[in-house]
Amino acid sequence: MNSYKHGNFxxxxxxxxxxxxxxxxxxxxRPxxxxxxxxxxxxxxxxxxxxREARAVERRAIRETEAVRQAAEQAARVAEQRARAVEQAAREIEDAARAAALDADKKSRALALAAEQKAARDARYAARKARRR
Structure with missing residues (x-):
């Protein structure tokens, strides 16, 4: 210990x-x-x-409101997508029904044409037989 700072004990x-x-x-x-x-x-x-507590409560309320708003927007988007999917499915069903109707119409025309051709062929065959006799 330095003696110049503290003289003695x-x-x-x-x-x-x-x-x-x-x-x-x-x-x-002290007071x-x-x-x-x-x-x-x-x-x-x-x-x-x-x-401070009031500001914290206000921030919490704003966050919760924003979360509810975002959830509502998401639900609306999902509902809109589902509605579009249902509309698309309905269009596809209508197109399939229309195509089936056209196919049935084509088939019935083809059957009618085949029947006409067979009737004409049978008539020719009968005429040929009638000529030979």
Whole structure:
């Protein structure tokens, strides 16, 4: 230890005692809990805490509202897609029914044509037989 800072042990003890006295005096000089300044500080801190909590609640409400809005938009999009899918399926069914009707019509025409051709062939055959006799 350097001798120029603290001369001897007695001086160090005196310095430490004086430091403890100053700290104790500072502690005693503190205002009590019912002091108007302390009460004002507590009220200000409480007001800040209440305002902070109110802002947090407001932010939470905004987030929840936004989440509900997004969920509603998503549900609307899904419903619209399903409606389009149903419309598309209905169109496909109509097209298939129309195609089936055309196929049935074509088949009936083909059958009628085949029947006419057979009748004409049979008539030719009968005429040929009649000529031979």
């Amino acid at each position: 007695g001086e160090r003890l005196t310095t430490a005692a004086n430091a403890r006295k100053v700290a104790f005096e500072r502690f005693r000089a 009590s809990m019912d002091d108007p300044g302390v009460l004002e500080q507590h009220a200000a801190r409480k007001a800040v805490a209440v305002a």
